[in-house]
Amino acid sequence: MTQPPSQQPPQGGSGSPQDPHQQPSQPSQAPQPPAGPPAPPAQPPAAAPGFGAPQPPAGQPPVPPQAPPGQPPAAAPGYGSPQTPPPAPGYGYPQTPPPAPGYGYPQEPGTQPGPYGAPGPYGQPNPYGGHPTQPQYPGVPTPPPAGPRGPFKGKAAAIVGAALAALLVIGGGTYFALSGDDTDPKKPDAKGSSAAPAPTGTGDVDTGDGNGGGRDADDDLNAGRKPGEAKVDWLMTNDVDLPRNGADVYGPWVVGDTVVKAMYKSVVGYSAADGKKKWEVPVATEVCTAPVAPAGNGTIVIGVNDKTGEKADCNVLQQIDLKTGKAGWKKPVPKGTGFFALSDMTLAISGSTVTAAGTGNAYGFSLTDGKQLFGGSAADCQPFAYAGGPKLIAAAQCRTGDYKKTQHQVSEVDPATGKPKWTYKLPPNWEVTKVFSVSPLVISTEEPDKKTWSIVALTDAGKPRSTLDGGKDKFNPKCGGGFVVFGENLQGCTGVAADANTFYMSTEPTQLTNGTNDVVAFDLNTGKPKWRAAAGPQRTMTPLRMEGGNVLMYMEGSWDRGGGVATLAPTGGSPKVLLQHPASTAQIERDFYSPKYAYADGRFFIASGRVSARNDTEEKQTKTMMAFGK
DSSP states (O other): OOOOOSSOOOOOOOSOOOOTTOOOOOOOOOOOOOSSSOOOOSOOOOOOOOOOOOOOOTTSOOOOOOOOOSOOOOOOOOSSSSOOOOOOOOTTSOSSOOOOOOTTOOOOTTSOBOGGGOBSGGGOOOSSOOOOOOOSSTTOOOOOBSSSOOTTSSOHHHHHHHHTTOOOOBOOOOOOBOOOOOOOSSOOOOOOOSOOOSOOSSSOOOOOSSSTTOOOTTOOTTTTOOTTOOEEEEEEEOOSOOOTTOEEEEEEEEETTEEEEEETTEEEEEETTTOOEEEEEEOSSOEEEOOSSOOTTSEEEEEEESSSSTTOOEEEEEEEETTTTEEEEEEEOOOOOGGGGGOOOEEEEETTEEEEEETTEEEEEETTTOOEEEEOOOOSEEEEEEEOSSSEEEEEEEOOSOTTOOOEEEEEEOTTTOOEEEEEEOOTTOEEEEEEETTTEEEEEEEGGGTEEEEEEEOTTSOEEEEOOOTTOOBOOBOOSBOOSSSOOOOOOBSEEEOSSEEEEEBOOSSSBSOOOEEEEEETTTOOEEEEEEOOTTOOEEEEEEETTEEEEEEOOOSSSOOEEEEEETTEEEEEEEEEOOGGGHHHHTTOSSOEEEEETTEEEEEOSEEOOSSHHHHHHOEEEEEEEO
16 A cells, blocks of 8 residues: 655545446346355455555655556355346336446446456456355445545546436445354353343344245244354344335444434334334434434434435434434535535534535534534535544545546544644545544545555644555455445445554455455554454454454354354454354344444344345345344
8 A cells, every 4th residue: 555645635435436338237037046045146345456565765755556466366256156147126126227327336246346347456357256245135236345436526527427327226245155164263151041032123023934034933043052152132124114225224323222223214222132112213204324423422413305205305414312212403404506416415423513514515513402513615625524433534625627636635623613623635636535543543545547545544633654555465344335426425434443553454355155364453653564363264354343452343154153243452363252143043144234233232233234125025024133142
């Protein structure tokens, strides 16, 4: 990775850029599925290009990294070969072929996207092969990586071309295939009781009709639990009648003894212990955006559409107390004018401020009463997104007078006024794509024309601290499932974590099935690797965040072995398993589409990132959330 010099920046977006002339593949008619675990769809997740250009000499501006030379090895074959053609999409999917996707939309299945539609990193053939994803239904793309810029950032011509082609597209979950090996890094001490009660919650249990995990309605999910394995506390299925295209899920957020998620026209709090509904806040129109986390006091502000129908704009804010389930203030965000009135907004919370931003729009509001604190200016450098948390970070695009030239900058701003405390300007045509960590500040940047990716660490004063040197490793942070057309989701990536002096990132698996991977620790003061830790035989691990000074990770499961939760010490070593999920429910655990994770008080939650089905019957049988505990 190369560090952009301290100059003025370009503007970036989210999502995985694609070839604007590439047509999506056409679904085939569905044969009867074979017995046993289904073959994975031939659709790999988008992979961020590898990085690792040498550091520039001290005091010299770095040079953007170049594409690595050499031809990667052939793609690894998926399991279950030959693949069964995916069933034809039914309920919830368009029946006629969509128009050619615009800039920033997913590629057809079967190729590993590289930057800007290239098949694999820097236009080379896919060196790794597709991860066996398990979307609930075919035809849905995988989530974007961290590296590439998103749609409509930088080139004016690209803005018009893709905006009209926007189908609502959702990224798929990434699963690393493992197979039956009983050797785990460390067996947890299972002092839990015998089987937990049957799953509870507001939805129906699986009727055992072959969908999902295929369990009987009266099945005890812990009946097959082995010594050393965690308990399944509860399993929830969908109880909401959704529109034809399904709905995104926001959350889960854990506040005290309540786990909360928002979907379609409601925000619902469930008991973390047994999954029973505690409260529900209905909203008149669809939930369309939300921050990655609520405020420390449990308050959140979500975005909802201003009306129903296809012409709705996502520009209304709704405050909710997640501790009590009480709705608070509600107000619209001032609309942009002209073309930028189409802008999608993203939300972030820092202190007592919630920000709403998108292309042409950037505002701050009081989290307490909704009063507008700042925004609406026509400055030369306009924020297009914020990252929240302990600090408020703004990513902005500046006017250049040349549509072929983009200029981005990053600032820490005062949450009360929106005024910058400091500003770091990227070199021309480098774009801010993600904020991996707010404190310490670690950002992902890209120079899209040269297809180069760089992870940069900044000091608390906004000065360059280091650029990560990835060497020959390949990394693929997973950064969400939804594509925002004009807004830029800066946060929400998994596969990364950071403490004061170290940044942790997981490598890609060594092979498609029965593979393993490492977590690499980078010194934020030098950008150099400090150590690497192996997941163990036939296991892969994904950092989620820091937990008590350690790296909290999700250990990927397989069809015959459950996933789990583990930690890594800040000095490295072997993973310490906190929860080893039961093998008897491994298929259910893998059945969550575009999964989202939360861990609190010794309990781990998995939630689907989107709920959609081919018909009403399957919609009611779709598994939406699952909890594991001691």
